[in-house]
Amino acid sequence: MKILTEDAVRHYKEEGFHFPERVMSAEDALWYRREVERTCSASANPAEARKGTISYRVKPYLLFEWAAELVRHPRVLDAVEDLIGPDILVFHTTMWWKTPGSSNRVPWHQDGTYFGLAPFEHVTAWVALSPSNLETGCVRIVPRTHGDGQLPHADVPDPDLMLSRGQTVVLNVDESKAVPVILSPGEISLHHTMAIHASDPNTGTDDRIGIGISYIPAHVRHVGPTRLTASLVRGEDRYGHFDLEPRPLSDLHPDAVAAHRKSDARFWEASRSIPEMAGIH
Numbered sequence: 001m002k003i004l005t006e007d008a009v010r011h012y013k014e015e016g017f018h019f020p021e022r023v024m025s026a027e028d029a030l031w032y033r034r035e036v037e038r039t040c041s042a043s044a045n046p047a048e049a050r051k052g053t054i055s056y057r058v059k060p061y062l063l064f065e066w067a068a069e070l071v072r073h074p075r076v077l078d079a080v081e082d083l084i085g086p087d088i089l090v091f092h093t094t095m096w097w098k099t100p101g102s103s104n105r106v107p108w109h110q111d112g113t114y115f116g117l118a119p120f121e122h123v124t125a126w127v128a129l130s131p132s133n134l135e136t137g138c139v140r141i142v143p144r145t146h147g148d149g150q151l152p153h154a155d156v157p158d159p160d161l162m163l164s165r166g167q168t169v170v171l172n173v174d175e176s177k178a179v180p181v182i183l184s185p186g187e188i189s190l191h192h193t194m195a196i197h198a199s200d201p202n203t204g205t206d207d208r209i210g211i212g213i214s215y216i217p218a219h220v221r222h223v224g225p226t227r228l229t230a231s232l233v234r235g236e237d238r239y240g241h242f243d244l245e246p247r248p249l250s251d252l253h254p255d256a257v258a259a260h261r262k263s264d265a266r267f268w269e270a271s272r273s274i275p276e277m278a279g280i281h
C-alpha cells in the first residue's frame with residue numbers, strides 16, 4: 001500500500017467509496033482554487049458550458065498547467081494506485097463548481113453509464129478545493145450500489161441538472177441510505193464507477209468547487225467504435241487502447257486547445273454511438 005490503509009481499501013471494495021483522504025494542505029488547495037477562479041470563471045455556470053463553445057469544465061488538464069499538475073499529483077496517484085494498480089490513465093475530468101444560492105444539482109447516476117469502458121474498474125478521485133458539506137451541496141453516495149451492475153438511466157430535461165442530458169437512474173433510490181461525502185479543501189474522496197451518487201444545490205455562502213478525475217488502469221478499454229484519447233499519468237501503457245494526450249505547454253497554448261478540441265470531439269462522437277454514454281461528465 002502506498003498511502004491507503006487496508007481498512008480504506010476494504011471499505012472501497014465493499015461499500016464502493018472511501019473518504020476523506022488528505023492529499024495536500026489547505027494552503028495548496030487554496031492555490032488550486034485561485035487557479036480555477038483565474039482560468040475558469042466563465043465555466044462556473046453549466047448553462048455557459050453547454051453552449052457548445054470550448055468547455056473548460058471538461059478535461060481542463062488538457063488546457064491549463066494547474067490542472068495538468070493536479071491530475072498528476074503524487075498523493076492523488078498514490079491513493080489511486082492502491083485501488084487500481086501502477087499503470088494509470090486519466091480518462092476524463094470534470095470541474096464541479098456550484099455557486100452559492102444556485103439551483104444547480106446532480107441527479108442520481110452511475111459514472112460508468114456514460115463512459116463505455118470495460119471492465120468497470122474506473123475510479124473517480126473527487127478533489128475538494130473548497131468546503132464540501134451538506135450546506136454547500138456535497139456529493140452523496142448510496143453504499144454498496146457499485147455491486148448492482150449497470151442500471152438503466154433516462155434523460156431528464158431540467159436546466160438545473162449539471163449533467164449534459166440530465167441522465168438519471170430509472171429506479172427509486174433509497175436516499176435514506178445515502179452517505180454525505182463531507183470534505184475539507186485538500187481532501188479527496190474515491191468512488192467506484194458503478195456507485196450511485198448525486199448532489200443537492202449549494203445553500204451555503206461559499207462556492208463549492210471540486211474536480212472529479214476519472215482514472216483507469218491501462219488495461220481498461222473503450223467498447224465503442226470511436227478511438228478515444230486519455231493521458232498516461234503513471235507507469236506504462238502496454239495496451240495502447242487510447243491515443244495518448246499531450247500535456248499543455250502553457251495555459252491555452254494553441255497545441256493544447258487543438259488537443260482538447262480533438263479529445264472532446266471524439267468523446268462526443270463516442271457518446272452518440274453508445275446510447276448510455278453521454279456528454280459532459
Ligand SMILES: O=C(O)CCC(=O)C(=O)O
Nearest residue numbers: 096106111124139199212
Ligand atoms: O460534484 C458533484 O456534485 C457531482 C460529482 C460527480 O457526479 C462525480 O464526480 O462523478
